[in-house]
Amino acid sequence: MKGAVDEALSHCNKCGFCLPTCPTYQVSLLESLSPRGRLALMQGLRNGEVEATGDVRRALDLCLECRACEVACPSGVGFGHAIEETRSAQGMTRAGLEWLWPLVRNRARFRRRVALGAALERAGLMGPALAVGRRLGLVPPGPMVASLLRDLPGARRFRALERMAEPAPRATHAFFLGCVGDALFPHVNADAITLLRAAGARVALPGGQTCCGALFAHAGRHEEARACLAQNVEAFEGVPGPVVNVAGGCGAFLREAESAFGPQDPMRPRARRLAQRVVDLSEALVALAPLRYRGRGRRVALQDSCHLANVARVTAAPRALLDAVEGDERVELADAGACCGSAGSFSFSEPDMSRSVLERKLTFVRQSGVDTLLVENPGCELQLRWGVEQAGVGVEVLPVATYLRQALIQSAEARAGAEGTPCESG
């Protein structure tokens, strides 16, 4: 069987259409930091022209894996899999993320750690705890961490989420919680489930689920990625209906689950069946009874999740939902499909490039004149919220799920208010 790199190289005829879609090319204007350049480097590695050291390695490291190049590629080059295969073959696991792996692999432990953080935060001890944690190597480096560890959800939040779960046999939908999303953003998952329930869905939260595996795969740790996928396949087989999620990256990875297993692997057909069930919240809502949403006179824009747009190719459904919000105006962000620089763990492993890519994004956000920026993935939310705060851009960053839930409530309140007025009711 041809590997992903061979397959990609055998179809790239170097037309260059990918260049303008690549965030790292856009900010550097360097061919080696473009998809075409990186493919040439992979070819060079294959031919023994270059070694995976120095700048060659840097160029490959600096790929965000946003896969925007795949959408632009007329030849259908599967760039994402090619670079993952290369990284794996070259042993290029992302350094500095060792703290992350045990957490994302164990949802319960991650939740407990976050709840502990929430307790520290309430006690006003987060600052000293961070300092100690840094010294002991328990807290990751990077400027974003402090802002990340704010308003942490406490144990009650997790309990509330679990109470919304429908027992598997009665469920119409299953919900995929994620790892970072589950531990740090349980309220977003709760918002999504609220919306689904309002639209008539009965939502199960299969207990055995874990990280989708994308973080591992993007870091070249394919064994662990496969283990995650296999665990999720088993967890969701017991529940009927679409597998809904609010993390574009996770959803996209699950949709490609099949490709992680070899042709003879018995897990492969099971992974395909899971993949076929995966939908984004927006797709699930569009397929259900329409809800009424009411805004507050805001000007909003959607920042696409890279993998939701470039891998799952879902861009119309979220826009259709947002356009249904009465009273708010949605504008199209320039280059809305371009990565914000979060890119999974990229913002931790490559903070400088991540920052450059983010700055370009913030320029477009400023130019758009919006007051609310909507996101579809927890990574984007962290990155952009941190970005607008740092840059002093007066924009609120909200997950689509949260924004829509607010709009749902406002619509209900408005109608309740209207029904309460004498002239309307009487």
Place this chain on the structure above:
Amino acid sequence: MARPQLRGVLPRPELHPEPAPGCDPRRVRAALEAVCPGRVRTDPADLLSYSYDATGERFWPDAVVFPETADEVAATVRAAAELGLPVIARGAGTNLSGGTLPLTGGVIVCLTRMNRVAVVDPAHRLLEAEPGATNLSLEGLLAPDHFYPPDPASQKVSTIGGNIAENAGGPHAVKYGVTGHWVADLDLVDARGRLWTISRSGFVQSRYDLVALVTGSEGTLGIVTRATLRYAQRPQTTLTLLASFADLKAAISTAAHLVARNLEPSTLELMDRETLHAVEAFVAAGYPLAAEAVLLVELDGPPAVVERRLVEARRLLFEGGAIDLREARAPAERDGLWRGRRAAYGAVARLSARIWTQDVTVPRPQLPAMIEAVVTIARRHGLKIATVAHAGDGNLHPDFAFDPGDADEVERVRSADQEILAQCVQLGGSITGEHGVGIDKRERLALMFRPEELQRMEAVRAAFDPDGRLNPFKATLPPREEPPAPSLPPAPARAPRVDTTPAVAHAVLAARTSGERVRVGRRPGSSLVLDPDAGPFDLDPGNLTVSAWAGMTLGELERRLAAAGLEFPFTSAHPDRTLGGLVGLNLPGFDSLRAGALRQWLLAARWVAGDGVALHFGRPTMKNVAGYRLDALMVGARGTLGVMTEATVRLRPAPPLRTWVRGRLSPGVLERVLALEPAGVHLVNRGEDVALWVLFEGEPESVEPGARALAGEGGFEEDGPKAPVELVGAVRAALGGRRRLRLAPAPADLHLLVDAAREAGPAWVDLGAGVGHFGGDPAPGEALERAVASARSAARAGRGAFVEEREGVLAAERGPDDELMARLRRVFDPDGVFDPGPWEVEP
């Protein structure tokens, strides 16, 4: 230096340059860091990633430099010369001929960081762009009211510098022309690392048209560091039609009909079945997969014109055998179709590992024969091809999908390539219409050019770059054998009639032998008169071109073309002049605002150089980037480079409506007139007052309202379609008077002409061309001299072109290019047989 060498390269037996003698990498780095600090790359990742372009072959450079200013480019060129390394300018690396490959190593000057764009003169629709700016960034600059027409398929990433180097075309070239039509001035760093401006922002230039020569020269004559470009008004309506055909041939012949019927499609693209399947897999735009071919036709213009043409187009398409017709008006739907067409080259790579694409261009009526030949040749060699064509301008792209690892298939591709290009030349075409020669067509140039022509290109190259530093081993091909020196046949029979190119060659050789100077024309003192009543005449109505004897008068040409319902816009203003004289003097026509400059109409020329060698450059094709366009040098060369014997020019169908409106020049009237989009505006001072003559021509729907509006104004009246007798008289008087002055200031200084025409007595000002003719008085008056002085100082301040001609003699001003002008002249006239011309300033 041992350099890791290329992979997947195709065998090119005649192209095996030795790598430049290696340089110590540390020395290279240090020398370049001194001129572009912090922007020099020499690590393997960068050398490898600048080792290819869209042809996919790989040659490693020694260093890559990212200059940010023109001065840095110049300094880099000088530093590379010190190091003994060649310099290769590069933009986005999307070219399809290997034009940016560092064949022998060297310094890649990557211009992507010089990417600023700005509109500099909205009144004359001029913008400035740095070479690294993308076509797409111009779209951002000019939308929504205007646009920059050249649109190579790679427009989202391709750079203006690359467009200029390759004279890029694109689907819209069929109506709007190729890059060369839109380039006004260029800033250029030459091979010695000097920065200078070559200017032709007006219709006329005071020197050889270096801009035309540099455009399409593939970075071998200089590195463009800034371009002044013209841009266009965006049409009010655009409509895209997708017509499906069950038969490839039917689709092609229908395309020919659409052009011949004067529907003026703004694009006319053909895609065959293979291409359709490949692009539909990418765009899912609803291309008809059952069709054998489709035509993608775009109509643009005022709504009424578009609707009328749509009716006609529908009829022609169905009559031609279309089995289905889709009309896309919504931008999203049009975009989907266009995304598919632009992706054709890339999408075909779905079929196989590598694509060899050609861009043969033939006279339009020959396109069916060309496609048939391609299909036959591909079948004979058992090759998979997918074909796209800019059917409207005879430009065909057969894409061969092949596996570079399959030696036999590679050999078959090479044979097919050779056969197709030979067939193209046989049909009167050019082996490359828009991709350039690069390394890909270099060996094939000999199919198109005789050794003496190849040698002349080499000599022009050497005039710019004597040491061969700029992009070596590209674009031109030294002849394999020395061309024979022309010699005077013994006992020449004095030809009674000079009506063939050999007869002219004979006369020139005879003059050279006897040491006489050759002066062509019918003016007093001429030694050579081309017979006006004979000579070759080849009208190709289907191609909308004519090749005519340079001695033919424009009046006669006009009569012959009118019989075919065609016209050449320059004839009516100069009926007594010859075609050769028109080209040599670069004169405008009456409808200069609509027709543009002569250089946009000249496709090819034959002439006899000073050493008696007959040369032929250019082809009767709408696109041609095979080698240097030396024919462009003949425009405005005033007979200094040879005796032109034949010119091939584009034609157009006579416009359905043409009418002159006459009135008087009064304050504010010019602005009102120009807003009506006339075809020409002329001021005539006959001594007592200044008359304003306004020409309207084109489609009735777009022309009539303007003409009516003006004719309705007080003091204006409509005068009908014929060129007004008074205007022709004024032209004759101005041109024929003993003492006269011709003045062409930079576009921004046109008001000087208007003022001078008001104050300076007998005058004719062609506002569209930006040329004023002043005559009558024994000496130009004070008002006129003031205008001349202002225009000259504006030009010196770098505001653009300036031409001053007294008594038919160009005012000689020293310029930075004097020496180059002289070297170019000697390429064609080594022994000084012709008058050296006004710009030859003795050192």
